[in-house]
Amino acid sequence: MKKIFSYFSEVKLELSKVTWPGRQEVVRLLSLVLVISVVVAAFVGIVDFSLTKSLEFLLAK
Template identity: 45%
Template sequence: MGRLLRKKDPSKKQKKSQSEDGASRDGNTSAVKGSSPPAIKKPYTPVSKSTVAKEKNIFDKSIQFLREVKVELKKVTWPSKKQTIGSTAVVLVIVAIISLFLGIVDFGLSGLIRAVLQ
C-alpha cells in the first residue's frame, strides 16, 4: 500500500534515456554524434547501520494505514440520498418477505412433527 504515495525516481528516467540514445555499453560514444557522455558510476560503499531506516513502530504503521484509508475513500463513488433510501426500502421489503416465508415453513414443519409424534 505504501507504493501509492511514492514518487518515481527521476534518475531512472535519465539512465534509461541514455541507454536508448545508442551509446554502447563499454562507454564508447564515438559511434553516435551529439550524444551525451555516459554517466559516471559511483563506487560501491556499504551501508552503515546508522543510515538504515529504523523499523516502524505500531503507531507509525497505524498512521500510515489511516492515510491510505483516506486516499482509498476519496476514490469511492458514494450513492445519493435517493439511491440510499431506495436501496434501504428494497432490503426491508425482502427481509419481511423472507421472514414471513421462514415463519410459515417453521409453523408447518412444527405442526407436522407434532402430528407424527402423537
C-alpha cells in the same frame, strides 16, 4: 509511528476516490432490503409453523 500515519493517509486518499450513493438510492435500496427481509422471515415462519404442526400431528398418534 510513521507507518501508522502513512497508512491512515492512504486510507483517506482511497476513501476520497469512492463514489458514494446518493440519498435517494440509499433509501430505495434500504427499502428493498427491508421488504425482502420481511418476505423471507414470513416464509421461514410459515415453513417452521407447518413443520411443527406436522410433527406434532405425526408424533401425537
